[in-house]
Amino acid sequence: MARYYQQDIECASREQIKALQDERLVKQVKHVYDNVPYYRNLMDEKGVKPEDIKSTDDLHKLPFITKADLREAYPTGMLAVPMKDCVEIHSTSGTTGKRVVAFYTQKDLDIWHECCARAIMAVGGDENDVVQVAYGYGLFTGGAGLDGGAHKVGCLTLPMSSGNTDRQIQFMKDLEATILCCTPSYAAYLGESLHEMGLTPDDIKLKAGIFGAEPWTEEMRRSIEKSLGIKAYDIYGLTETSGPGVAYECTAQAGMHINEDHFIAEIIDPDTGEVLPEGSKGELVFTSITKEAFPLLRYRTRDICVLSREKCPCGRTHVKMTKPMGRSDDMMIIRGVNVFPSQIETVLLEQGYTPNYRIEVDRVNNNDTLDVFVELSNEMFSDTVKEIAIKEKELASAIKTMLGISPKVHLVPAKSITRSEGKAVRVIDKRKLHD
Amino acid sequence: MSIRQVSIFIENQPGKLAEVTDFIAKQQISLRALSIADTQEFGIVRIICEDIDKAVAALKAAEYVHTVTEVFAVELADEAGSLAKVLATLATVGIQVEYTYAFLSTKKEGSAYMIFRVDRNDDAIQALNGAGIHTVTQQEIF
Numbered sequence A: 001m002a003r004y005y006q007q008d009i010e011c012a013s014r015e016q017i018k019a020l021q022d023e024r025l026v027k028q029v030k031h032v033y034d035n036v037p038y039y040r041n042l043m044d045e046k047g048v049k050p051e052d053i054k055s056t057d058d059l060h061k062l063p064f065i066t067k068a069d070l071r072e073a074y075p076t077g078m079l080a081v082p083m084k085d086c087v088e089i090h091s092t093s094g095t096t097g098k099r100v101v102a103f104y105t106q107k108d109l110d111i112w113h114e115c116c117a118r119a120i121m122a123v124g125g126d127e128n129d130v131v132q133v134a135y136g137y138g139l140f141t142g143g144a145g146l147d148g149g150a151h152k153v154g155c156l157t158l159p160m161s162s163g164n165t166d167r168q169i170q171f172m173k174d175l176e177a178t179i180l181c182c183t184p185s186y187a188a189y190l191g192e193s194l195h196e197m198g199l200t201p202d203d204i205k206l207k208a209g210i211f212g213a214e215p216w217t218e219e220m221r222r223s224i225e226k227s228l229g230i231k232a233y234d235i236y237g238l239t240e241t242s243g244p245g246v247a248y249e250c251t252a253q254a255g256m257h258i259n260e261d262h263f264i265a266e267i268i269d270p271d272t273g274e275v276l277p278e279g280s281k282g283e284l285v286f287t288s289i290t291k292e293a294f295p296l297l298r299y300r301t302r303d304i305c306v307l308s309r310e311k312c313p314c315g316r317t318h319v320k321m322t323k324p325m326g327r328s329d330d331m332m333i334i335r336g337v338n339v340f341p342s343q344i345e346t347v348l349l350e351q352g353y354t355p356n357y358r359i360e361v362d363r364v365n366n367n368d369t370l371d372v373f374v375e376l377s378n379e380m381f382s383d384t385v386k387e388i389a390i391k392e393k394e395l396a397s398a399i400k401t402m403l404g405i406s407p408k409v410h411l412v413p414a415k416s417i418t419r420s421e422g423k424a425v426r427v428i429d430k431r432k433l434h435d
Numbered sequence B: 001m002s003i004r005q006v007s008i009f010i011e012n013q014p015g016k017l018a019e020v021t022d023f024i025a026k027q028q029i030s031l032r033a034l035s036i037a038d039t040q041e042f043g044i045v046r047i048i049c050e051d052i053d054k055a056v057a058a059l060k061a062a063e064y065v066h067t068v069t070e071v072f073a074v075e076l077a078d079e080a081g082s083l084a085k086v087l088a089t090l091a092t093v094g095i096q097v098e099y100t101y102a103f104l105s106t107k108k109e110g111s112a113y114m115i116f117r118v119d120r121n122d123d124a125i126q127a128l129n130g131a132g133i134h135t136v137t138q139q140e141i142f
Ligand SMILES: [Zn+2]
Pocket: A250, A251, A252, A257, A312, A313, A314, A315, A316
């Protein structure tokens, strides 16, 4: 029996949701125009006035906000209420440049936590559950978001934060945690550690996990499910749009419902900015329609995905997004096909190869060529030339199935792929060097 | 008796083979035989050596891609036709030879051994022994 945190809104009809979005968007645009000079300038430059936005059908008229805008507006340039009305901040790690600081009023926090509460109930959680939050606490949104969500549902919340693996497993076992929230890589690590400590899934009570904040594959989902004896679910969010809980997976495990009463999602062509028809693959853009402190209109996430309104067996009506397939910054167009390095990585992991690879794209006689170099592991190495050639062919055909175009695969010795600061350099596009 | 052979995966680039052989020499592992199979892009260096466990541990530590395979060796007698007899025996039981290479004995002057990698190593050894052909042990070649 499916249960919901806010059934009336989670299962509302498309018409009800659209009406709510229309009303909230009109209000939000006025709020932003009146209170955020940075965005007002963007709108003025484009010649758009708040009165021009009468419903979600006019959304495409609004200018985009990019990460670069947020950096430029650092620290308070996007703040839409006086700072004294805010009660909390969170921040991005700033690894790729200046940090982004997001502000929250009490109402913003309540809504965010409600979104996370929906995510917990969507995986079967209720007030009887013990939720172990092993996301980092602090400036990072992961810990705070799921912690708040678990409180709203009425779960016993274990505010573990990340790290201290022995203690995580001890508490998981002794306090009989039933739902684990952390990054998928940490979940995989906890699974391994459990077995290393001589325990099995039978020794713990865990039944579900809510994992996000980093890319992960279906292969990883299966392996985490096996090692911890749970069902593993995806959750999506960005610090810029509040944090986890913007979208979450239900027990159907087929895409993440976007909380459409708080966010309007669009898919655009990353090159032209044009809105694409429903079902197209493109860049995800979010408009937050209830945020008071840090309301972003048409924020370009750089995540590439597909939206679907297919009926979901869980009964929720909110649109679903696929797991991000890559970043629009990483997208290559090879022989007219959109290719993301992450797609190739998925195939490698599924076929048992290392994720150490390099992609080389070139143009020979006006034809694009795709070469994939993959480091071979001892397990995959067999002693004859013939067997290596067969492996190269098999891998090429698996990649072709994924991408629709044929690569040439080259298996290479360990460590032969150049790394910069420990990370393998993934893509060399030689076409750009010739132009 | 089968013999254990260590194979190492290398790039087919100038200096890579020398790098591997230098590396093995530095481990003070005594080599009996070495053969290379290569394509334009990669090479497989196959060695028969004395302390296999030591070799494997060193290769692993240095992160060389490697594997250990079971092969067998026969001593090639002086008389003509001894190689032909080995191949004929393997053919009659339908065994496929993947590759073969020869090396000289350091124990018996003028004597040579031939290493065979086949698709079914144990069946091959059984067939050869049944036909009166001796397959060499690891001890015999060192
Ligand atoms: Zn659903």
